[in-house]
Amino acid sequence: MVSDFRKKKLVHVFTAFFDTNKSGSIDKKDFVLAIEKTAKLRGWKEGDVTYKLLQETLMAVWEGIQSSADADKDGQVTLDEWISMWDNFSKNPAKAADWQRLYAKCIFQLEDSSNDGAIDSEEFSSVYASLGLDKVEATAAFGKMAQGKDKVNWEEFEKLWNEYFASEDVNAPGNFIFGKTSY
Template identity: 35%
Template sequence: MDATHILESASVFVRSKWRKMEAVMGLFNPKLSDFQKRKLLHEFHTFFDVNKDGTLEAKDFELAREKICQMSGWKPGTDKYKKTSELFSQIWRKLQDAGDSNVDGRITVEEWLNMWEIFNKESLQMESKENSDDTKNIPDWLDKYIEYKFALLDRTGDGEIDVEEYEYVISEFGVPSKDARNAFLMFSENHGKKVDIDYFRELCVQFYRSDDPCALGNFINGRLSYTD
């Protein structure tokens, strides 16, 4: 291991220990910052609220399933189509359990943000434990969603996302190709990092939890800034 990797590992270790100490001492605020809210609202409106009616419902996941299957060439009746349908149904049911606080079959923007605030608080409580792992302190539905998103981006199925795959898929969600490429360069550290499932999960957890505007996970959705 070279000096750069040693320093990087040491830095990660120190940050992890400091976060745990903050959690134990109650210094870390579980409330979502404005920056975190902007990220999460972007996720809500871009990737979840497919019919753009301002709420999440089962219909959004049906539309998302159709879009993904059409993009991937998976026709009704095929194994890929069936598995995607089952996965989206599971994600919606679990997301509804976590976020639909008034049990009306919809998740509003307010419920969405409240769900993430609860998640943030619970994650901080988990971080107070000595052997806590950030990438494991996530809800089951989110873990399934991250795995689905990785599989969607890894179009060749070789276990690694490359810039061409990333640009193609992300641009289907309205992200300019140039922004997608620049975002990939950021979170892959100029192609220095292999974007496999473990690293992708780490980036996703950063996106959902970090309040640091410089965190590389902020770029996983192709957006370069959340200042507006």
Template identity: 45%
Template sequence: MVSEYRKKKYLDIFGYYDTDNNGKIEKKDFETTAAMLAKSPDGKIDEAKHKEYLNTLLAIWSGLQQADTNKDGHVSAEEWVAQWDAYAKNPASPYEWQKIYCKFSFDILDAGNDGSIDSDEFVKAYEAWGFKKEDAAKTFGKLSQGKSSLSWTEYQKLWQEYFTTEDTNAVGNLLFSSPSP
């Protein structure tokens, strides 16, 4: 049974994908997310990025269909939590959609496409998602342990830690949240 601590983290991520706040994740939520991520600061959609993001997010959605245990065409919060709980019990064998999701989240942050995330890339992305610049910079400093960048390998470890740990002080918990004041 999933702990309340991990369940809360899983539901935080669920909330990011439930773009219309109707309590379920549907294909249209992934389409909305792709459009949101492809918007430039001036509000225009970069068509090339939109196509790329949409293709990746629809691949995640396709794989996530296995979570829809009652086959009603959407993924409920309970079904979402069950998928991540299964992952936490065996992180060495993630579902394919979870691998794609991890890589996608890294690639979104690696704006320079150089195989690492630097502080500027991280802060810019997190600011766009509503974080304060100072909080984003503080979070990056903790995640990178003071280094100037995060590699793909380091990011995967943090990502895995976020979804598996019960340790409230684990640094991976900061990956999708703001640091405490």
């Protein structure tokens, strides 16, 4: 059973980051739009190596989500299917599916715009602002997530990622990994 707190976090990720066309479900079209939006954000053009890598990564993530969550095999993942999938994940985050680890790494690399192996507050808040979230709130979320440090590296980010999807602790630093300070 998913608590109201975890459900609010899962709804945030579903609506803010996955249902890009706001249809109420996630499907392949959402990932095509996400590729276009991300490429534009980074200045990547179709045909660029980085564009192709992003496209391959996000299509692999879509296939993973579809195979993990699309219970009725209709080519769409509803909010209920999404929540059920992450509830299963929360029972054993150490056994994350390949696509879940791939998506976490993709988000980390997107946020690490300087490619120095760590995310700082400006990198973090700029990405979330470009996705329509409040930059001031994203900056505050980074502070809570980073727990007073200037940067978050991949190993720390991966732990925070798992914490976001599995933790019931409202004070856990992982709760802030998607740019919000409250749920």
